[in-house]
C-alpha cells in the first residue's frame with residue numbers, strides 16, 4: 318500500500334518531509350475507500366478519465382484535494398468539521414507555497430489539486446499570475462468576506478487576517494514614543510529595529526503596503542531608513558524577532574501578532590517570559606491603519622471538483638470555521654462578529670489598512686526590487 322502512495326508522498330517538487338508525514342497521516346486516517354479514490358485520481362490518465370467519466374465524478378466528489386502551506390495542526394478541525402457537515406473528505410497536501418505552486422504547474426491539466434491555500438496574499442497573487450485559479454461565484458463567500466479581502470472576480474478569498482505590528486520591549490520603550498511604520502526610520506530608533514529578511518513574504522507585503530500608501534520614491538527612502546535602524550542583519554522568523562526584542566538586542570520588532578499570542582500561551586516558561594517582556598503596538602491608527610495580510614485560498618483552475626471545492630471555501634467562511642481560525646492559531650477572523658481569542662483580544666482592537674489585498678499582491682514585485690536596491694537583505 319505504501320508504494321502506491323509514493324508518487325504523492327515523495328512529491329518530486331521539493332515537498333518537505335513534514336508534508337510526507339502529514340500526507341501519510343491523512344491518507345491512512347481517511348480509510349481504504351478514500352485511499353482507493355485518491356490513488357485512482359492521482360494515478361490515472363486523461364484517457365482513463367474519459368472512459369469512465371460518471372464513476373470518476375461520483376468518486377471524486379467525495380474528496381477535496383487541498384494543497385496548503387498552512388502548517389498548523391489545529392487546521393485539522395477545519396477539515397473534520399467540513400467532512401462532518403458534507404460527507405466530503407479533505408485530502409491534505411502540505412508544503413511551502415512556492416513548491417505547491419510549482420507542483421500544480423508541473424501537474425498541468427492532470428493536477429489533482431482542487432484548492433490552493435496560502436498564508437499570505439503575495440503567494441495567492443503569484444498563483445493568480447500563473448493562471449492557477451478559476452473564478453468562484455458564491456453569494457455565501459461574497460456576503461461573508463469583506464470586499465477588500467477577496468479577489469474581485471472570486472479567484473481567491475481571505476479567510477483569516479494577520480496584523481503585522483510593531484512589538485516593543487516594555488522596559489525600554491514607552492508606547493507614547495511610537496506612532497507609525499513611517500516613524501521607524503527616525504534616528505531615535507538607530508540600532509533598535511528587528512525584522513526578518515526581505516526574502517520573507519511578510520516583509521514583502523508590508524513594503525508593498527507602503528508602496529500603496531506612498532509610491533516608489535518615498536517607499537525606497539523608508540526602506541533605506543529602516544535598514545539604517547536595524548538592530549542586526551535580518552535573521553530568523555517572527556518568533557526569533559520577539560526573543561531578540563525581549564533579550565534587548567533591539568527594542569522594536571516587526572512581527573505578526575499571533576506569534577506573540579502563541580508564546581503567551583506556551584507551556585515553556587521561557588516563551589511566556591518573552592510574552593511578558595514584549596507587547597503589541599498597532600501602528601498608523603490615526604491614518605490608514607495597521608498593515609493586514611491574509612491567509613486565503615482559491616479553487617484551482619483544473620479542479621474536477623469545483624462544486625465540492627467551493628463548498629469547502631464556503632465552509633471556511635462559516636462561523637464555526639472562523640472560530641477555529643481565531644482559537645486555533647490566534648488569527649483575526651474575516652467574518653464580522655466572530656470572537657477573537659481572549660488573550661489576543663486582551664491586547665485591544667485596531668483599525669486595519671483597508672487597501673485591497675490584490676493591490677498588495679500587485680505591488681509585491683516592485684517591493685522586492687526596492688528592498689534589494691535599498692539593502693534590506
Ligand code: FE
Pocket residue numbers: 436573
Ligand atoms: Fe506566520
